[in-house]
Amino acid sequence: MLETATADREKSVQDRRNRFGMRFGDPIFRILTLSFTILVLLILGGVIAILLEGSWPALRAFGPAFVWTASWNPVTENFGALVPLVGTIVTSIIAMLIGVPFSFGLAFFLTEICPHKIRQPIAIAIELLAAVPSIIYGIWGLFVLAPLFQHYVEPFLIATLGDVPFVGVLFQGPPIGIGILLAGLILGLMVLPFITAVMREVFLSVPPVLRESAYGLGATRWEVAWRVVLPYCRTGVVGGVMLGLGRALGETMAVTFVIGNAHRLSASLLAPGTTISSALANEFTEADGDLYTASLVALGLVLFVLTFFVLAIGKRLLLRNTKGTLA
Template sequence: MSAIVDSSRDTASVADAARGSPSPQAKRVPGAAFDPIFKALLYICSGLILVLLLSIVILLFWGGWPALSHFGPSFYWSTVWNPVTEKFGAGVMIYGTLFTGFLSLLIALPMSFGIAFFLTEIAPLSIRKPVGMAIQLLAAVPSIIFGMWGVAAIIPLMANYIQPFLKLVFGHVPVVSYLFAGATSGFGMLTAAVILAFMVIPFITAMFVEILEAVPPMLKESAYGVGCTTFEVFRNVSVPYGRTALVGATMLGFGRALGETMAVTYVIGNANRISASLFSSGATIASTIANEFPDAPAGSLRNQSLMELGFVLFVISFIVLAISRMLIKSGVK
């Protein structure tokens, strides 16, 4: 009879658990009363991130709206930026931001692929760890340090050796001569792109390594089994398998390059003009804001134009990062 009673109690406990009713033992778990408080704190912390993001968007949009209303849509492609006459346009800054970003990717991608190939396919474990740690340390270097290094080391190198060499070799080639025209001062778009390339290489390389290590070993071993070399396995197996994610990682590095400020400000020359020459000075959205925002009175048309520049940079960065996350998510299974 007691066995039947115990069985019926067990059955009732199972039924209560199925209905979501806590058992008497669960009610007596120490700290269970704090679970709702802990969950509420987690919701608050997550909500603060959304509130912060939304407040930034509203601040930039609302602060720049008067300038956009004053100049109209031509603000986005106008190349005039004159605080004296209070005529402002974002064309030069948008061009400089996108141009230096794309140029930095052209420099960074081959190096990132080479480092990732070395770390995933060639380097022994005793070398892989120090090199991987060095990449992580390079990613932690502040932007202003890169700017100081650019002024002290890269600009003299560009002015005395690299720019004169490029002008001597390509300056008389009809198709590309316009890219290497002008004075070889060391400052300019090419120097800014070189600095940006060194800044984004650690991020792109780290993601490349993670993507390439996700390739199933069976695919690579099968390729080795039919006589493929290490480079052929990398080119025909590893890269095609993670192609979409690799493109997404590249876009993520591009988004990182778009928002860099101090390093670019030090070496780009900060001139409000558009030129096809890689040696010419220019400006980016971030460098213009860094240079002029402290001197722009609050509520002035100049301040409002800078706020609109910030909103444009936010939109561009958001689009690039959203595309990169979509590609990475679809490429890594």
């Protein structure tokens, strides 16, 4: 009887706790999460407001033509965002062309081919690359890769591809080492650990029975990767690629070291150039005059809008892939 009474009392206490949690805990949790959401939106709105306020003199002076104007002359106070905008897009595309295939190969190797004894050490080593400061990548690129590019890589590209119709225009000019191509390569190496880590995790989420069934039907490793693994986790793969692209678009110090920082628009990937982030890093402390400062802030606004559209496109792709998977 005593044990029964004790159990009933404990059950009654637990019931009261559950009712209290449902009565007060859920509303409090809902209010807290809503507050965090509103706070994030307020911070985002504050960033947009500050960018608009700081860039308004430049937007008022140059109008929408600021985006497609190539001139950048602080002496005559004539500014345009086209050169750094093109540099940002081109270096990011090069980074994706380098980083995504290598990341896919590394992730598939670590999950499907690599021996178990060395799988985890290699994965940790790749992920540690993400912890290397960007300025280290920039110094390494300037003092190690730039001389190699100047003496070996760029002369080879000029000699082999420089005279090819349509493609040759991308590989013309003197081999000076630093430039758009080297900056894109550095960015590709920087985004590689981020994309690889995400792809590896999503590849591990594929049920083993799917792989074993494909291998049992006689599929090769490439067929398993392309027709089984990738379709199953394409949403996560797209998310990893978007994460790497966002990293490439906003990188500053590493690009500043190796891109040449020249406000000149050239069709050659070997020529020096600039990006929005490197232009801000180089010139913000030297900006003299309200219009010069406002133009730099306007560059930041252009980068913000560009990143927003890239992430929106990535989200659109994720939603479409999710719907296709569910269908």
